[in-house]
Amino acid sequence: MRADLEIIDEWVKPGSRVLDLGCGEGELLQHLMLNKAVTGYGLEINPGNITACLEKGVSVIEKNIDDGLATLRDNSFDTVIMTQALQVMERPDLIVDEMLRIGKECIVTFPNFGHWRARGYLAFRGKMPVSKFLPYTWYNTPNIHFCTFKDFERLCVQRNIYIQDRTVVDHSHRDHWWTRLWPNMLGEIAIYRITR
Numbered sequence: 001m002r003a004d005l006e007i008i009d010e011w012v013k014p015g016s017r018v019l020d021l022g023c024g025e026g027e028l029l030q031h032l033m034l035n036k037a038v039t040g041y042g043l044e045i046n047p048g049n050i051t052a053c054l055e056k057g058v059s060v061i062e063k064n065i066d067d068g069l070a071t072l073r074d075n076s077f078d079t080v081i082m083t084q085a086l087q088v089m090e091r092p093d094l095i096v097d098e099m100l101r102i103g104k105e106c107i108v109t110f111p112n113f114g115h116w117r118a119r120g121y122l123a124f125r126g127k128m129p130v131s132k133f134l135p136y137t138w139y140n141t142p143n144i145h146f147c148t149f150k151d152f153e154r155l156c157v158q159r160n161i162y163i164q165d166r167t168v169v170d171h172s173h174r175d176h177w178w179t180r181l182w183p184n185m186l187g188e189i190a191i192y193r194i195t196r
Contacts, residue, residue, distance in 0.1 A: 003174060004191055005031065008081060008107050008167035011193050012036055016078035019103065021095075025049050032077075033058070040077065057158060066090045069098040075173035080126050084189075087109045092145050093155060100108040105164065105195040114148030114167075114184045116123050149184045165193040 005028045011020060014036045020029050023042025026049075042060040044050050053060035055134040066089060080103030082095070084145065087110050091094045098156055099106040112118075168179045168187030179187040 002027075003107055003172065004083065004169065004189060006107075007012040007169075007175075007191050008083070009036070010126060012079055012081075013164065014038070017076070019043070019072070019077040019080045020122075021080065021099070023049070023053065023058070023060060025061060026053035026080065027058045028083070029053075029058045030056045031148065033109070036142055069095075069102060072102045074101055075104060079103055080106045080110075082106070084111070085111045087145050087147070089137065089145065093159070096155070096161070100161065100194070100196050104152065105193060107191070107193050108152075109187055109189060109191045110152070112149055112184065112187050113146035114150065117188075125152065149190050152190065152192065161194050161196065162194060163194055165191075167191040 009031065012032055016038050018029065018032055018038045018040035020040065020042040023029055023044050023160065026042055029040060029042050030098065042058055042067060043063040044053065044060050045062065045064050050060050079118055080099040082099065086108050088094045115145055167175060168183040169175050169189050169191065170179060172186045
């Protein structure tokens with residue numbers, strides 16, 4: 001399992017109800033079901049990923065998250081998770097609001113566009129960064145709303161969202177002392193646990 005999913009695993013309570021938005025092939029939900037006895041669903045748009053979820057025994061609903069989550073009741077889940085998908089949403093601010101409406105707490109992860117490599121590409125090369133972690137060019141990227149950790153935390157303040165936990169990791173999803181020292185410059189991926 002990816003290292004960021006291991007961090008998320010620590011934050012999910014055993015026996016809780018979990019919704020995984022953009023669940024991919026269902027790896028996280030399957031792990032949580034087997035190891036933490038959670039119940040839950042994944043929302044996914046990719047047909048191949050949906051098939052993989054079903055093969056793993058993960059309940060999944062075909063849904064474009066950008067169309068909204070109005071069909072889900074308030075507080076119907078203990079935890080709502082979205083990993084590496086916030087930056088591809090048309091309105092990430094509204095998605096965060098919806099996540100907090102339907103879940104008691106939420107876990108989100110996203111790449112940090114304030115990382116020194118991204119800044120270096122812009123400053124010294126004069127172009128959008130392309131790397132192993134951000135492998136797309138500006139015209140074919142699915143990422144439409146890049147942000148930094150500071151941007152996300154400013155959104156949380158504006159929306160009265162409480163940050164319970166934050167972990168900042170490198171491209172291999174590992175935590176280091178230097179990413180804690182200067183997170184917005186040296187951290188590549190953020191993992192936040194938030195609530196109202």
